[in-house]
Amino acid sequence: MTPPAIAIQSLRKTYQVSQREAGTGAALRSFFRRSTKDVVAVDDISFTVQPGEIVGFLGPNGAGKTTTLKMLSGLLYPTAGECRIHGYIPSRREAAFLRQITLVMGQRNQLVWDLPAGDSFELNRAIYSIPAAEYQRTLAELTELLEIGDLIKKPVRNLSLGERMKCEVAGALLHRPSVLFLDEPTIGLDVTAQRRIREFIAAYNRRHGATLLLTSHYMADVEALAQRVVVIHHGRLLFDGRLASLVERFSPHKTITLHVEPLNGHDHDLAQYGQVIERDAVSVKLRIPKAETARITGRLLAELPVTDMTIEDPSIEEVIEQVFNAPADRPAEAQP
Amino acid sequence: MISVWGFYRARFKTALAVQLQYRVALAIWMLGLVLEPIIYLSVWTAVAAGSGGVVNGFTVSDFAAYYIVLLVVQHFTQIWHMWEFDWVIRQGILSGRLLRPIHPIHNDAAENIMYKLLMLVVVVPSVVLLVLLFQPVLNPPLWSALAFVPALLLAGVLAFLVGWCVALAAFWTTRTFAINQVYFIAMFFFSGQVAPLALMPPLLQTLATLLPFRWMVAFPTELLLGRLTVEAALAGFAAQAGWIALSAVFTLLAWRAGIKRYTAMGG
Numbered sequence: 379m380t381p382p383a384i385a386i387q388s389l390r391k392t393y394q395v396s397q398r399e400a401g402t403g404a405a406l407r408s409f410f411r412r413s414t415k416d417v418v419a420v421d422d423i424s425f426t427v428q429p430g431e432i433v434g435f436l437g438p439n440g441a442g443k444t445t446t447l448k449m450l451s452g453l454l455y456p457t458a459g460e461c462r463i464h465g466y467i468p469s470r471r472e473a474a475f476l477r478q479i480t481l482v483m484g485q486r487n488q489l490v491w492d493l494p495a496g497d498s499f500e501l502n503r504a505i506y507s508i509p510a511a512e513y514q515r516t517l518a519e520l521t522e523l524l525e526i527g528d529l530i531k532k533p534v535r536n537l538s539l540g541e542r543m544k545c546e547v548a549g550a551l552l553h554r555p556s557v558l559f560l561d562e563p564t565i566g567l568d569v570t571a572q573r574r575i576r577e578f579i580a581a582y583n584r585r586h587g588a589t590l591l592l593t594s595h596y597m598a599d600v601e602a603l604a605q606r607v608v609v610i611h612h613g614r615l616l617f618d619g620r621l622a623s624l625v626e627r628f629s630p631h632k633t634i635t636l637h638v639e640p641l642n643g644h645d646h647d648l649a650q651y652g653q654v655i656e657r658d659a660v661s662v663k664l665r666i667p668k669a670e671t672a673r674i675t676g677r678l679l680a681e682l683p684v685t686d687m688t689i690e691d692p693s694i695e696e697v698i699e700q701v702f703n704a705p706a707d708r709p710a711e712a713q714p
Numbered sequence: 715m716i717s718v719w720g721f722y723r724a725r726f727k728t729a730l731a732v733q734l735q736y737r738v739a740l741a742i743w744m745l746g747l748v749l750e751p752i753i754y755l756s757v758w759t760a761v762a763a764g765s766g767g768v769v770n771g772f773t774v775s776d777f778a779a780y781y782i783v784l785l786v787v788q789h790f791t792q793i794w795h796m797w798e799f800d801w802v803i804r805q806g807i808l809s810g811r812l813l814r815p816i817h818p819i820h821n822d823a824a825e826n827i828m829y830k831l832l833m834l835v836v837v838v839p840s841v842v843l844l845v846l847l848f849q850p851v852l853n854p855p856l857w858s859a860l861a862f863v864p865a866l867l868l869a870g871v872l873a874f875l876v877g878w879c880v881a882l883a884a885f886w887t888t889r890t891f892a893i894n895q896v897y898f899i900a901m902f903f904f905s906g907q908v909a910p911l912a913l914m915p916p917l918l919q920t921l922a923t924l925l926p927f928r929w930m931v932a933f934p935t936e937l938l939l940g941r942l943t944v945e946a947a948l949a950g951f952a953a954q955a956g957w958i959a960l961s962a963v964f965t966l967l968a969w970r971a972g973i974k975r976y977t978a979m980g981g
Contacts, residue, residue, distance in 0.1 A: 473815035497728055
């Protein structure tokens with residue numbers, strides 16, 4: 379087996395934040411004596427990513443995703459534990475390490491605001507000493523894949539958010555990094571721009587065999603790109619596996635959509651079959667325990683004038699929401 | 715292998731392109747550049763007139779020469795990164811620079827050098843204008859005029875290192891304004907800006923000798939004016955070298971400690 383591209387072992391990060399009560403008295407007291415509190419952002423996380431793999435890194439706001447990505451790219455020192463990227467320890471920020479990675483953040487701006495993106499690209503060419511021929515080839519490939527041929531000649535301040543993001547992504551990949559950390563690369567973009575970036579990421583991964591760790595609030599990004607997801611919540615690892623098994627594992631429910639005729643005329647007591655999520659004139663949506671699926675569908679078909687019926691897993695959004703709503707002290711992992 | 719020279723060349727180009735977009739700012743800056751020595755000169759001319767045309771051996775045209783040379787030296791030794799560094803940290807701009815396989819100091823150094831070279835288009839006409847207006851007398855011995863060049867270069871390096879180190883305070887506090895203010899007040903008094911150091915009380919002169927500011931500004935200025943003996947010049951170079959070594963070590967240590975502390979806020 380090849381050594382992993384990303385290896386994280388018992389990684390932990392604690393921030394020290396100063397705190398005080400509201401009010402003038404508290405403000406005066408804090409002038410003389412600061413009280414601080416340790417906040418655990420990342421709590422004992424371990425996982426590995428193989429070269430060429432795309433992993434979706436999921437969690438609600440404040441779960442510790444960005445903190446983890448910053449530790450992996452060398453911007454934060456871990457409080458404890460270890461991470462290695464192709465054998466390098468990120469916090470040492472060795473040049474050889476930095477040349478292999480890139481970190482793209484939705485809100486961060488690497489491009490010089492007043493200049494066309496092409497000028498910033500030239501600066502990157504010098505920083506990474508990319509040979510002229512290779513630079514031209516990479517630039518041509520990136521501008522074609524992202525469709526930014528005309529945009530890179532316009533001052534960055536005149537670009538729309540989506541256009542700027544595409545240029546940011548291009549600039550971050552000019553040195554052909556083999557490990558990409560993408561933090562919300564599609565945030566704030568319209569559906570078309572989102573899809574374009576998503577397709578681009580997939581194409582880059584195929585062409586260069588790059589390893590990707592990607593966070594996104596858009597499940598469409600994750601479904602389209604990641605074969606595997608790692609879920610963290612309150613800084614702890616909740617799940618590591620295929621997206622489909624995340625749904626299986628965390629959703630003990632199925633959703634049944636029934637078309638019953640005529641629904642309005644009869645006052646069926648639908649609550650006896652399961653939880654009614656939605657109901658209108660002709661259809662009803664029920665949530666039922668997964669284990670009871672066969673028994674309940676049997677009863678429904680026998681007892682009601684059913685014209686149509688579909689049984690589905692809940693959407694990934696629903697599952698994720700359910701996972702994130704689980705209390706921190708009782709990890710969802712413990713569930714069957 | 716990272717080519718630092720290649721980076722500086724590319725960074726010069728972007729800095730140039732950015733500066734050329736701000737023509738009005740350039741004009742205002744030129745106005746300030748000319749006004750400052752005019753104000754000092756007017757004050758000292760009035761003082762000299764009140765004491766028979768000479769103050770402690772400085773005639774009116776000596777003052778003119780002093781402030782015009784001072785303008786040039788200040789131009790080559792100015793540093794402004796401490797005003798921006800706090801913002802660079804809070805906005806996460808530093809994070810972007812830390813991801814590059816080149817030390818962030820190179821970005822600031824390249825920008826600093828570029829700006830100084832570029833602004834010569836403003837400084838040179840300003841100096842010509844002031845020379846025509848105030849008729850300074852400048853008659854240094856040859857060795858002194860030649861020694862001015864390395865003294866100015868070392869002063870530029872020293873000012874950059876000390877200034878960069880002051881900027882690093884932003885790692886520890888968000889109120890860097892107060893620190894910067896102290897730095898520039900010390901600069902104002904001890905670098906020979908408010909008055910030639912020879913006119914200062916002995917205590918202040920001693921302090922100026924112990925602090926780095928004199929070696930950033932007053933020393934090269936006095937060298938070009940021909941006011942220093944060979945011994946004083948050699949002592950000045952030694953002081954510059956010593957301060958550069960000291961501030962380089964201190965900057966390195968402060969950078970390491972600051973980066974440890976840096977927690978990449980925001981984002």
